[in-house]
Amino acid sequence: MGQPQQPEGAEGGKPPLGIGMVGYAFMGAAHSQGWRTAGRVFDLPLRPVLAAVCGRDGAAVRAAADRHGWAAAETDWRALIARDDVDLVDICTPGDSHAEIALAALAAGKHVLCEKPLANSVAEAQEMARAAEAAQERGQLAMVGFNYRRVPATALARRMVAEGRLGTLRHVRVTYLQDWLVDPGFPLTWRLRKESAGSGSLGDLGAHIVDLAQFLVGEPLAGVSALTETFVRERPLPAGATSGLSGAPTAGTGQVTVDDAALFTGRFASGALASFEATRYATGRKNALRIELNGEHGSLAFDLERLNELHYHDGTEPGTHAGFRRILVTEPDHPYLDAWWPPGHGLGYEHTFVHQARDLVHAVAEGSRPEPSFADGLQVQRVLAAVEESAEKNSVYTPVAV
Ligand code: SOE
Numbered sequence: 178m179g180q181p182q183q184p185e186g187a188e189g190g191k192p193p194l195g196i197g198m199v200g201y202a203f204m205g206a207a208h209s210q211g212w213r214t215a216g217r218v219f220d221l222p223l224r225p226v227l228a229a230v231c232g233r234d235g236a237a238v239r240a241a242a243d244r245h246g247w248a249a250a251e252t253d254w255r256a257l258i259a260r261d262d263v264d265l266v267d268i269c270t271p272g273d274s275h276a277e278i279a280l281a282a283l284a285a286g287k288h289v290l291c292e293k294p295l296a297n298s299v300a301e302a303q304e305m306a307r308a309a310e311a312a313q314e315r316g317q318l319a320m321v322g323f324n325y326r327r328v329p330a331t332a333l334a335r336r337m338v339a340e341g342r343l344g345t346l347r348h349v350r351v352t353y354l355q356d357w358l359v360d361p362g363f364p365l366t367w368r369l370r371k372e373s374a375g376s377g378s379l380g381d382l383g384a385h386i387v388d389l390a391q392f393l394v395g396e397p398l399a400g401v402s403a404l405t406e407t408f409v410r411e412r413p414l415p416a417g418a419t420s421g422l423s424g425a426p427t428a429g430t431g432q433v434t435v436d437d438a439a440l441f442t443g444r445f446a447s448g449a450l451a452s453f454e455a456t457r458y459a460t461g462r463k464n465a466l467r468i469e470l471n472g473e474h475g476s477l478a479f480d481l482e483r484l485n486e487l488h489y490h491d492g493t494e495p496g497t498h499a500g501f502r503r504i505l506v507t508e509p510d511h512p513y514l515d516a517w518w519p520p521g522h523g524l525g526y527e528h529t530f531v532h533q534a535r536d537l538v539h540a541v542a543e544g545s546r547p548e549p550s551f552a553d554g555l556q557v558q559r560v561l562a563a564v565e566e567s568a569e570k571n572s573v574y575t576p577v578a579v
Contacts, residue, residue, distance in 0.1 A: 192223050194224065195264045196265050197228055228249065232250075258282050272297040275292070289320070296375070297380075320537055321557075333511055342491075348470070349445070351390050353385060365413065365415060376436055384561060396445055410433050441564050441568075467479065476490040486504065488503055
């Protein structure tokens with residue numbers, strides 16, 4: 178069993194904030210890193226303590242506790258929530274358990290951090306947002322893990338849009354491209370089944386870009402028009418799965434019941450037009466989240482694969498020497514950067530989780546409303562539902578005549 182995180186340096190003497198995390202795979206590892214590091218880099222009002230991690234497989238969760246620095250391991254999430262040393266429950270499980278765990282944690286008086294998408298349906302997300310609202314009255318906080326808001330460059334972009342540097346926005350262009358499903362032999366994991374994941378690329382990648390676009394623009398989408406596709410409809414069952422999942426057409430394989438790709442356009446209430454593409458079939462693209470905003474006075478462009486940079490075009494400059502310039506977002510007065518390395522030394526993906534933990538700890542200490550809230554998560558869920566409805570109805574899409 179791992180040792181409890183000991184206070185070090187600036188952390189010593191601060192009141193503890195006990196964290197209990199459910200799930201320990203990819204997201205669990207990323208969140209562990211965030212909780213371990215936040216108080217060692219930032220001067221936090223509370224000291225995050227990695228109290229306990231939970232998973233169903235006893236041996237595996239104990240190994241995860243050792244690896245990631247959690248003091249204890251639990252195999253029942255209800256037992257984790259009931260622990261006196263857990264003040265905040267961090268949910269890193271597939272979407273089908275988010276609602277149940279979050280509602281139980283809020284009912285038990287705990288703060289909650291929940292991975293995105295908030296839930297697998299609007300109905301679940303609504304219940305969670307209602308419970309979070311009531312909990313906020315009692316001083317308990319609930320936040321969704323849209324970590325890409327916490328890249329210093331995207332936080333700077335938000336600041337610049339809010340300052341009016343782009344003027345009225347006309348276009349928002351976003352893509353989130355991965356390629357891990359290109360091989361039809363890739364197994365039918367939980368992310369490819371509706372009952373566990375809710376949706377496919379749409380909920381996994383589309384949720385991120387919807388949230389990021391709305392965050393940067395500063396307002397919600399008013400409507401969408403969408404196309405979705407499932408390119409490979411049958412895949413081999415994962416190793417260890419003995420029976421076909423419901424709807425399995427042949428022994429040893431099962432049906433993909435979610436979208437592989439989602440393309441949609443949208444309109445913001447203020448009039449800006451937006452386009453979105455979320456896919457796991459963009460051969461050669463690994464984690465390519467790109468966003469560009471065009472406004473009447475300027476433009477901003479961001480690429481997650483070059484996340485220390487923000488490109489800015491100031492359209493008010495004389496055309497003779499105007500053009501996109503690269504802002505290296507590593508200066509101490511850039512968001513989050515005052516606590517990190519000297520200019521030019523750069524941050525990465527993992528730091529977004531450190532910043533997420535930092536911001537949530539501040540919110541808990543101050544009793545403020547954390548962002549993105551469960552209400553924000555619900556709003557994203559409504560956009561995802563509208564995309565699915567539009568794609569299903571095919572109502573706005575017009576086939577090109579042949
Ligand atoms: C999917 O491949 C995934 O892991 C997402 O689930 C994460 O949210 C994203 O940040 C990276 O890609």
